[in-house]
Amino acid sequence: MSTKKKRSRKKQKVYTVHWPILMGLTALLVALVLLVVGVIRACALPEGDALSVEETPEPIIPAPTWSPLPVDINFTKVHNTYVKVFMQDEGEIRDMLLEEYVLGVVAGEVGPSYPMEALKAQAVASRTYTLYSIRHGGCKTNPNADVCTSSSCCQTFRSDAKLRKSWGDKYTYKYSVIAKAVMDTAGEVMLYNGKPINAMYHASSGGWTEDSQNVYGSNFPYLRSVESPHEIGSRQTGEVRYHRGTFVEKVNGARPNAHMEEEKLEEQLKVLSLYPSGRVEKLQLNEDTVTGRTARKIFGLNSAMFTVEITNDEVIFHTKGFGHGVGMSQAGANGMATDGADYRTILLHYYTGVTIGVIGQY
16 A cells, blocks of 8 residues: 655745825835935035025024012002192092002103112102101192192102003003002102101212202202213213304393304303303303303203304204213113122212111101
């Protein structure tokens, strides 16, 4: 009986090709190759070259989020002194807490962009000025008020409604900055011989402040001329131009005794003397002589610290600083605070021989 050899057959495995997966892997491989090539090309770009705007879109930067600073706004924190404020725009007198009024003054006079120590110095100066005004006859514009909202008479003041309109969506942040300066110095005032001082101040000194008697005639021992070397702010210098004929008309209209003549300006218009601060003491207008302060009013100058240039066509006033120059320079306080001085150091620099006390403790 024959035996047949059985052939063993191995089972063959059948592999199925999944085309979608293969295509996906191929696309991924191509993308990786292109990425590597792009990196190599970018690295090989000469210095100064850049990809096009389409290839490198500018990042989207979110708008800043304004958050309030942590500050306890309590206008009766130390005292509850009230002030009668003549609101010139409304034509009415409003009673408000002193610290509320001071907040509106600091916001109006300097604003939240100043360093915190400069804002604190302004708060103490404004508070002290207000108390001095209350004790010395009140507002000149309205005899029934302690102060008014005009800088030409008292101090610049901005109401809450005006601040909201002006500051818009930044109101909460900016209000909190000012409020912190006021609350951190609440009740603090400058004293001389135990009494609140006439804490005058101005925008910019031009390098030196002025003795009070040289501007207003009154000799306050704490309002002395001091150096203000580092001033930060606008209106550091200015320029006013007049055509020669217009200048002569303006002078003769304001000062009839001057008798100025257009063709003789070079000999008729002269600065006769200066104060040590550099401000004009006397200015000759032909047959008349005026003070630097009067000249500032006649010609609409930023300050009495000026020089005069006469050309074939014009009379040009070049000014330094802004304001009367007495007391604290706001631009100088800004500079001192930027340099690291605290508000007490700033105040004691600009107001000679004063001390700092608290309402109710003097």
